[in-house]
Ligand SMILES: Cc1ncc(C[n+]2csc(CCOP(=O)(O)OP(=O)(O)O)c2C)c(N)n1
């Protein structure tokens with residue numbers, strides 16, 4: 001392998017370009033980006049590091065690493081954990097904790113999926129079988145359509161079914177059960193039956209090297225389905241509260257967990273039982289000039305893009321909103337924000353065409369038409385399958401998000 | 412096995428071009444075309460609703476040597492992949508077939524280049540026996556332009572003539588293979604499709620849907636369950652109500668095979684080929700095999716089974732050791748010859764690794780190719796402005 005000083009230099013130069021130098025024009029940025037990446041690929045014989053060129057989640061201002069920060073959350077105020085203890089957890093531990101509480105507080109609750117009795121691929125169910133018994137936390141055969149259908153049957157009996165689909169990429173064999181059976185059970189039975197107790201958890205989105213079948217973000221396929229609730233958390237505290245709310249929500253919920261955050265995102269998480277509201281966005285940072293929207297791991301990319309833009313464009317102030325729930329989603333919070341800023345940038349990893357951003361853009365166009373100062377920008381994955389070697393080109397990274405912010409500001 | 416020396420030679424030539432290596436040429440020149448008679452042990456087969464293949468078989472000495480070399484090369488290739496993965500030169504999800512070499516190698520020895528194969532993601536060995544070079548497989552794993560899928564797919568995504576992949580979605584390849592078999596029947600060629608899936612995959616609903624179609628229309632579909640006892644961490648007995656996979660076609664006859672014996676595999680596949688050639692419809696073969704490593708590179712493979720179990724399988728059932736012993740017992744080659752073969756194989760793999768490692772990565776514009784047929788790409792495909800594509804090309 002020809003690793004050398006050239007490589008180190010290249011990497012450092014590239015980091016400089018990305019992090020500090022003002023970017024003159026889009027064209028220039030792209031050129032630099034593609035060329036630098038290509039040169040690094042060629043020089044090192046290695047793809048760029050998995051964490052890419054972005055500062056990690058660890059440095060995020062939205063990560064609550066002390067008890068005080070964690071408990072300051074207004075949404076926790078009425079939950080009973082507001083004055084309680086917190087514990088350091090990464091996202092898979094927080095999810096584990098939520099399921100553990102669900103199992104302890106609801107004797108009809110069961111957890112099942114491929115290899116979940118051993119903890120699952122991402123360790124989310126670690127120790128639950130030992131704690132709650134193998135009749136409540138169990139492995140299923142490899143049968144996604146079966147897993148979801150089975151969960152629907154349990155939920156139709158009024159029980160709480162918490163199913164895991166090992167990767168969001170493998171949820172498609174269960175698509176029919178989710179879209180035709182789960183989503184429509186209440187409607188087609190005129191309310192005699194429902195699948196209120198069904199929650200399907202599944203790890204989604206990019207990890208740096210997942211390739212075609214371990215990286216997809218299929219949320220928009222499901223937000224096109226009335227009857228389902230679709231949620232995607234950004235951090236351990238969020239994941240725990242949103243998952244508990246999802247499990248207890250009286251509708252079928254698909255809970256997508258950005259797998260890159262399982263270990264990367266670490267917070268002080270309240271150890272008690274609490275729920276965070278579904279259907280409610282959260283304003284993470286207020287600002288007056290541009291509204292920036294995302295969800296899941298994309299939030300951290302957007303945080304960095306905003307940081308760079310605000311540094312680059314004197315006086316610029318961006319508002320960042322985490323949607324958290326995608327169906328239903330919080331139009332009011334976003335519309336209120338855009339009515340104030342007049343500009344909107346939406347980012348997600350899934351392909352752009354018919355992606356969730358299209359839904360947001362249309363609603364905001366309808367609600368804020370006269371207030372818009374610039375065309376709404378979507379920063380999304382390309383309309384290609386999710387690539388292996390080109391992941392860095394494909395994802396809506398910090399530079400692309402930065403460009404979009406700049407675009408709406410300078411329009 | 413073969414009717415004349417000429418057909419043997421032409422077959423041999425094909426192998427030579429497949430391996431594309433000097434040592435194989437040398438080997439062929441020195442090995443013997445003389446045949447030996449072998450009696451397979453009683454335990455080689457178990458039947459379901461059919462008579463077993465003959466336990467008596469005839470193989471040529473050079474074929475035995477070739478199978479030995481192929482299995483060793485495959486194991487070395489996988490172990491090279493293991494090393495490259497650990498040094499982060501291979502990214503993504505990578506599933507190795509170490510321990511299961513007898514299945515592709517025995518199958519290859521029984522079928523022709525015009526028969527089709529389709530399998531799941533544990534596909535490196537099958538890619539190789541269907542004409543992929545070791546270099547093109549390793550290059551694919553490392554995401555190089557010279558990879559068999561232009562470096563765009565990686566481990567699970569490999570294809571070549573009459574090899575329909577490399578399929579990452581567990582079970583999805585089974586009905587696909589059934590469609591391939593239908594087309595063979597439609598074309599009235601005397602070919603079959605070998606449709607591989609695992610003991611875990613055997614529980615996907617679409618497997619049973621495929622069984623039904625194949626029997627309904629009497630297709631030349633040979634369903635091959637590679638039972639390596641585990642689907643990820645779940646033991647076959649804990650995932651399957653009936654772990655006798657060869658009986659799971661219900662109305663389709665089945666055969667269980669010692670998949671750790673390359674000769675039993677070969678004999679079973681020849682028998683199966685013959686079955687479909689006689690228009691007897693589909694079959695379910697269960698190859699009882701074992702994977703030594705973890706499910707994928709991120710699984711050490713020891714949390715759901717003991718080290719002793721793995722060690723036991725290695726020392727008592729290894730397909731390479733088994734064939735090696737047979738070759739020595741029959742006096743077809745000496746210890747020294749075999750050492751020499753191993754040395755040559757090692758050199759060949761090392762060369763392929765070195766070459767693949769210095770090959771370039773694909774060009775960024777490849778991100779947008781092969782989504783739609785060239786020239787019909789909708790303008791949306793780039794997701795952003797046209798300008799960006801132009802910039803990338805500069
Ligand atoms: C539809 C689908 N579900 C889950 C997975 C994840 N997965 C990949 S391989 C595997 C186990 C398959 O076991 P088996 O069929 O026995 O094949 P083996 O790995 O033993 O070769 C699982 C669960 C997948 N790739 N596709």
Ligand SMILES: [Mg+2]
Nearest residue numbers: 609610641642
């Ligand atoms: Mg298996």
